[in-house]
Amino acid sequence: MYVCLCLGVTDGQIREAIYEGCCSYREVRNALEVGTQCGKCACLAKQVVKETLTEV
Ligand code: FES
Numbered sequence: 499m500y501v502c503l504c505l506g507v508t509d510g511q512i513r514e515a516i517y518e519g520c521c522s523y524r525e526v527r528n529a530l531e532v533g534t535q536c537g538k539c540a541c542l543a544k545q546v547v548k549e550t551l552t553e554v
Contacts, residue, residue, distance in 0.1 A: 501543050504535035509546045516550045523547045 499509050507530050520526045523544045527533055533540040 501546055502530075502532045502535075502539040504539070505531055507532040507539075507543075512543060512546045513550045516547065520547075521551065 501507055501509050501512060511530060512526055512532065515526050515529045520529055526543070526547050532543045
C-alpha cells in the first residue's frame with residue numbers, strides 16, 4: 499500500500515528501512531524522504547513506523 503503518494507513510498511519500504519536500522523520516524527524520513535512534499539502522509543507514515551518498531 500502506498501503511504502506517500504508524492505514520492506511513491508509504500509509501507510513495505512518503510513518497514514524495510516526500519517529492518518535496515520532506522521529507529522525513528524525522523525530517520526525513516528531522512529532515508530526515504532517520505533512526507534517531505536505535501537506532508538499529508540506524515541501521520542500515516544508515523545503510524546507505520548510506530549507499528550513496525552513495536553514488532554521488532
Ligand atoms: Fe507524502 Fe505528499 S503524500 S509528501
